[in-house]
Amino acid sequence: MISVKVFKISSYSDEDLLRLNDELDLNLSLDELRAIKKFYSEKSRQATDLELHTFSQVWSEHCFHKTFKSRIKFGNEEIDGIFKTYIFKATKELNKSWCLNTFSDNAGIIEFDDRYAIAVKVETHNHPTALDPFCGAHTGMGGVYRDILGVGARPIASMDYLFFGPLDITNEHVPHGFYHPKITVKRVVEAIADYGNKVGIPTVNGSMFFDVGYVTNPLVYAGCVGIIPKARYIKQPKPGDLILVIGGKTGRDGIHGASFASASLSGVSSEIYYSAVQVGNPIEEKKIIDAILRARDEYEKPLYSLITDLGGGGLAVAVCESFKDLGCRIDLSSVQLKHSNMAPWEIWVSESQERMLISVPKENLEKILEIFEEEGVGVNLIGEVEKSNRVSVYFKEEVVGDIDLNFLFKGIPLPRMKAEIPKLTNQEEVLLEDEEDYTQSLLEVLSHPNISSKEWAIRQYDHEVGARTILKPLQGVNGEGPGDAAVIKPLYDSWKGIVISNGGNPNYSSDPYAMALSAIDEAIRNNVSCGGRRIALLDNFSWGDPNDPLELGKLVLAAKGCYDGAIAFDAPFISGKDSLYNVYHDGKKSISIPPTLMITAIGIIPDVRKSVTTDFKRSGNYIYIIGFTYDELGGSAFFKLKGINGGKIPTVYPERARQIYDRIIKAIDRGLIKACHDCSEGGIAVALAEMCIGGYLGAEVNLDKIPTNLTRKYKILFSESNSRFIVEVAQGYEREFEHLMRGVSYAKIGYVISEKELIINSSKKKIVNASLQDMIRYWKSTLAF
Amino acid sequence: MKVKSLVIRAEGTNCDLETVEALKLAGSEVDLLHFNRILRNPSLLEEYQLLVFPGGFSYGDCISAGKIFADLLGAGLRKELNKFVEAGKPVMGVCNGFQVLIKLGLLPFSKDFVQQASLVVNSTGYFIDKWVYLKYNERSKCIFTKDSPNVIYLPINHKEGRFVAPEKILNKMLENNQIVYQYSSQSGDVEERYNPNGSFLNIAAVCNEFGNVFGIMPHPEKYVNKYQHPAWTRYQNLKEEGEGILIYRNAVNFARKF
Structure with a gap:
């Protein structure tokens, strides 16, 4: 006997609706419940539990992105959806022919060359990571690989951006029910290594950031890049095609993941939502990848007519979205289960990992089953595509749900939201007296967790499986220096490459608009620094509660920055994701994470053999700075070190930035640049130090030559103005290089030296004199478990 | 006639594509087949x-x-594998492949499929991705490493790469010159401080008593061209071809006679 509950909701009062909402854990709003009630009243039907759970999943913030679609009143402005008004608008206006598929499939798809396309996706897996750092990060990787496989592409590289509480926080400041950041860091890194290494996807790019705002809500962004022959991209299910779930069995793990991801956390969340966290199995995923790619490639055409991954909301979301223009009939009794007594609605919304949904023309069934059998991949034939505009869900002969696709996708009442215009606080000018010597300040900035070497984590990740990694995350003589971006050569028979970089700094969140522009500039300049061009962007927002008008106001401003940045840099957004409600309630008050926007930049380089690393190459070579240094120390690592609030958040002058980037690319193509490193956290001083560390060489630099209107030395050393590079040019090439740089701010500021020390002079005095040994020691000692 | 090589993959194999690529580069025809098909x-x-x-x-x-794969191979293909090795044909395992050959008992001695050594969790406890220098044993009769430079540079990417064996076995291996590469300094000094995983005697690669079965923890297939070197942007004099290709070329050339 199967258990399906039905509810006569047409006769429910608001109170009844809310009680039902709680009972079934639907996480729907009263407006949404009323809309559902109205629909069922009109149809004179009762609602089954499976149908209600379908609304709960498909309409969740996690799947439907209500906040990004809703109308917002922002001061006197009326915004018709953040996504439409800012993010996607930039993509539409830029209208690039090389953007093949943006924001409509599991991943953004852009052209690579005549034959191939690149697929990219970055996901957040924040809520699960807070509860179970290992499983959360583990399944975050698994999920984003399946997003890439979900467009039929082969995953070839992955990225991760991680945000944790401070490592030195004392236990009494970690609320009951949460892990100490040290444990979270270890478990998350272990999980990324376990999943990525085992599936065989090199983890090539990433970042790690520590702030007290992430103690209860650590963030894990997992990204993946894939490659697919253009002709093999297919998404054309036809009536009569068979619907298959392939991969692992379906269990109770991950039930309500999507609605849980749309709620905020408290100390007891781990008890309530334990089943919401999924458990990963990387080998199961690897088998699916192998099998799907064979089904894609072994015959003239792919054997499937549609492929998508089973992610948030499980079958409910994948089936309804995949066949929303057609319809289908599903029989849940043929899904292989981990537990024998699962109710149909549980099977329907389970988020058990390592499963994909495909549709297969009947004539291909035998061939595809043969592949799955050899690869050891489980298969469940669960239904058939129909032209009915509904999803009819059966359990054997019994109807357990009948979903009207038109209402499901068009019937959601979007809220009208209110946003407050945030006041820019903490930006008043701070003026410090200059010190005689900044050696110790530099060393301490180098050892700040956000800046220090991440080698401890990076070496646990396989960053070269596949043998496609041309610029690795650690660079230089001993592999100790940091890289700006990763360069991947996706095809064994072509020298063309993909350049992968990121940008984002929550320390700038007091000015969300400038933070967004800075993130875009940082991601792009990291890309340019290695030789990347024709850049596509991905936006990933992790935010607090959007129902708080101030939080929403910050979100609007950041989105505005995204639009302006994308247009100004001629770099369209191709994919994105938002994770909201990253809030912790301690019973008295709510604490939001710092607004955290991460930008991923994907560029291409025509010939990877021309790409450039950050390490100084040879003593005697000249050191140049490109770009202008402003009084922009707000949110800087130097002010953090000194415990100072205030100062101006770095902004971007896109016109000038683009001129610089064009010239840097030209210089790289002509082979004029030996080393290139962008100035970001820690400013010029840190960039120089890192180039010394990578090259195991020294440098002598004259501060007075740096293009700026500033006079205070600490400002010039540590300002975090955007769009700047430190560049090494070989002797004999300086004239050609300078010729190329005409029209932008630049200066020859010194040269690489064989003595193992970084010397920065001003007014003929050494204001920094740091030995290479000290710089390495400080830089490498922070993250060493 | 081109040499025909077979790359066997199983659930969880993930260096198969670059291995096929290296073999092709070395002049072989290559089939990549799932173990289930064989x-x-x-x-x-x-x-x-x-x-x-x-x-x-x-x-x-x-x-x-590598344990499960080794057991499955031992149960399903023992006769055929034995025949292959006894005929003197070359068999090679890299990283997980090495772990499989050790646990299958084809290395360090290809006799009776008895496991006599092991590759266990690194002494650090962590997976490690790092490039290492390897000192070549010139007296080894390993057919895969003929004319190897005294020191080569390759990446390791493993969690269980610590070679361990009873002293008796180690001595026998030493006597027969079956230790092919050891972790070393750039100039070839084999010292504990250059040992990334705690391997006994800094062992990185071994061959069987005949030289036709070879296991190596570092990845020669990941250094077949200059641009895979982790610091290629620094060194103008690097050869276009990476140091790993030699091993595949030797294997293919040797296989020609069968």
Whole structure:
């Protein structure tokens, strides 16, 4: 006997609706419940539990992105959806022919060359990571690989951006029910290594950031890049095609993941939502990848007519979205289960990992089953595509749900939201007296967790499986220096490459608009620094509660920055994701994470053999700075070190930035640049130090030559103005290089030296004199478990 | 006639594509087949002159690295594998492939399929991705490393790469010159401080008593061209060809006679 509950909701009062909402854990709003009630009243039907759970999943913030679609009143402005008004608008206006598929499939798809396309996706897996750092990060990787496989592409590289509480926080400041950041860091890194290494996807790019705002809500962004022959991209299910779930069995793990991801956390969340966290199995995923790619490639055409991954909301979301223009009939009794007594609605919304949904023309069934059998991949034939505009869900002969696709996708009442215009606080000018010597300040900035070497984590990740990694995350003589971006050569028979970089700094969140522009500039300049061009962007927002008008106001401003940045840099957004409600309630008050926007930049380089690393190459070579240094120390690592609030958040002058980037690319193509490193956290001083560390060489630099209107030395050393590079040019090439740089701010500021020390002079005095040994020691000692 | 090589993959194999690429570069024709297919038709092995087990995490490295794959091979292909090795045809395992050959008992001695050594969890406890220098044993009769430079540079990417064996076995291996590469300094000093995983005697690669079965923890297939070197942007004098290709070329050339 199967258990399906039905509810006569047409006769429910608001109170009844809310009680039902709680009972079934639907996480729907009263407006949404009323809309559902109205629909069922009109149809004179009762609602089954499976149908209600379908609304709960498909309409969740996690799947439907209500906040990004809703109308917002922002001061006197009326915004018709953040996504439409800012993010996607930039993509539409830029209208690039090389953007093949943006924001409509599991991943953004852009052209690579005549034959191939690149697929990219970055996901957040924040809520699960807070509860179970290992499983959360583990399944975050698994999920984003399946997003890439979900467009039929082969995953070839992955990225991760991680945000944790401070490592030195004392236990009494970690609320009951949460892990100490040290444990979270270890478990998350272990999980990324376990999943990525085992599936065989090199983890090539990433970042790690520590702030007290992430103690209860650590963030894990997992990204993946894939490659697919253009002709093999297919998404054309036809009536009569068979619907298959392939991969692992379906269990109770991950039930309500999507609605849980749309709620905020408290100390007891781990008890309530334990089943919401999924458990990963990387080998199961690897088998699916192998099998799907064979089904894609072994015959003239792919054997499937549609492929998508089973992610948030499980079958409910994948089936309804995949066949929303057609319809289908599903029989849940043929899904292989981990537990024998699962109710149909549980099977329907389970988020058990390592499963994909495909549709297969009947004539291909035998061939595809043969592949799955050899690869050891489980298969469940669960239904058939129909032209009915509904999803009819059966359990054997019994109807357990009948979903009207038109209402499901068009019937959601979007809220009208209110946003407050945030006041820019903490930006008043701070003026410090200059010190005689900044050696110790530099060393301490180098050892700040956000800046220090991440080698401890990076070496646990396989960053070269596949043998496609041309610029690795650690660079230089001993592999100790940091890289700006990763360069991947996706095809064994072509020298063309993909350049992968990121940008984002929550320390700038007091000015969300400038933070967004800075993130875009940082991601792009990291890309340019290695030789990347024709850049596509991905936006990933992790935010607090959007129902708080101030939080929403910050979100609007950041989105505005995204639009302006994308247009100004001629770099369209191709994919994105938002994770909201990253809030912790301690019973008295709510604490939001710092607004955290991460930008991923994907560029291409025509010939990877021309790409450039950050390490100084040879003593005697000249050191140049490109770009202008402003009084922009707000949110800087130097002010953090000194415990100072205030100062101006770095902004971007896109016109000038683009001129610089064009010239840097030209210089790289002509082979004029030996080393290139962008100035970001820690400013010029840190960039120089890192180039010394990578090259195991020294440098002598004259501060007075740096293009700026500033006079205070600490400002010039540590300002975090955007769009700047430190560049090494070989002797004999300086004239050609300078010729190329005409029209932008630049200066020859010194040269690489064989003595193992970084010397920065001003007014003929050494204001920094740091030995290479000290710089390495400080830089490498922070993250060493 | 081109040499025909077979790369066998299983659930969790993940270095198969670059292995195929390296073999092609070395002049071989290559088939990449799932173990399940060979199991259905074990006589398939006879069609090949060179057998390669690539890196990865076969069957999740459950129990211990390579153990399940080794047991399945021992149960399903023992006769055919034995015939292949006895005929003197070359067999090579890289990383997980090495772990498989050790646990299958084809290395360090190809006799009776008895495991006599092991590759266990690194002394650090962590997976490690790092480039290492390897000192070559010139007296080794390993057919895969003929004319190897005194020191080569390759990446390691493993969690269970610590070679361990009883002293008796180690001594026998030393006597027979079966230790092919040891972790070393750039100039070839074999010292504990250059040992990335705690391997006994800094062992990185070994061959069997005849030299036709070879296991190596570092990945030669990941250094077949200059641009895979981790610091290629620094060194103008690097050869266009990476140091790993030599091993595949030797294997293919040797396999020609079968």
